[in-house]
């Protein structure tokens with residue numbers, strides 16, 4: 001790409017006129033065809049998805065992704081006020097990428113924990129009177145955390161605080177606890193709904209393709225089972241999210257295959273709300289010899305996700321995993337959701353080597369981060385109902401907070 005072509009990309013980005021890209025003489029016919037499809041609001045194919053990973057520069061995919069992001073959500077950038085409960089980091093499984101879990105035989109290690117029901121309810125009570133709207137519950141898989149245990153836990157949360165949205169457990173846990181309870185997925189998901197679970201987070205998806213899944217997460221539910229549990233949940237009229245763990249041993253086609261399966265299920269049910277790419281972090285796990293992806297690759301991945309998943313309303317960055325500054329940057333590469341305040345209640349990515357060792361942001365800090373890159377901060381609830389538009393809300397200056405940077409507003 002020469003100087004003139006850069007100029008075209010910049011002009012396309014600044015004027016939001018992506019048809020300018022079609023004038024770039026150095027852009028291949030295949031990339032121009034993809035740009036044309038994006039302009040025409042048409043779906044790109046599997047092969048075009050792989051082609052974008054192989055040949056799409058950050059400038060090209062970013063320009064298209066930002067165009068789609070603004071067509072769908074304008075400048076709005078969503079966040080919520082939430083906290084996490086991680087019942088245990090002991091686990092019967094041994095996923096190769098996992099830095100968080102400890103095997104049952106390591107239960108006496110200093111960094112292993114297994115909360116009682118009372119411990120977990122005390123975490124919920126700690127937020128009494130605070131304006132959080134969601135509790136996110138996910139952790140390791142252990143026999144004692146079975147179906148009756150979680151039914152009771154969800155019921156107790158709802159009895160105490162009916163308005164708190166319970167976003168709980170992934171198909172990895174559900175597959176295990178339903179099998180142990182000898183109930184079908186259909187029966188099990190109905191029981192979970194009746195107990196008070198409001199939605200499913202997106203975890204446990206990793207990479208669906210068996211060629212990769214069998215190497216990194218052999219024993220837990222497979223890709224089809226993960227998708228089937230979400231499908232049943234959607235058929236019950238409920239919503240969920242989806243993730244993809246990228247940047248380890250998978251190839252481009254595995255990422256596109258993963259997104260293709262999600263896109264097909266979304267066509268069928270419409271039950272997914274947001275897609276959350278999760279970066280593989282390499283500290284203290286069995287894949288530590290694999291280098292982590294670069295920030296440029298992370299941004300390209302967000303952008304191509306935004307282009308490929310045309311039937312997903314939102315793409316979310318999980319800032320405790322990627323760091324605050326890359327999370328801010330991602331808002332120009334297709335992302336429109338920054339997840340939540342979190343309040344230092346998750347250890348999953350801190351233990352994997354993320355720069356966020358105590359992930360917590362105040363509402364003011366999240367709002368400030370979003371504004372500094374020229375976007376409108378909107379507090380949402382879990383189902384994307386607007387709780388408060390913070391675009392013009394004024395705060396006193398937070399002199400202590402230095403966890404962000406400023407981008408020129410495009």
Ligand code: SF4
Nearest residue numbers: 091093095098101140
């Ligand atoms: S990723 Fe989940 S299922 Fe796998 S070992 Fe870690 S906690 Fe267990």
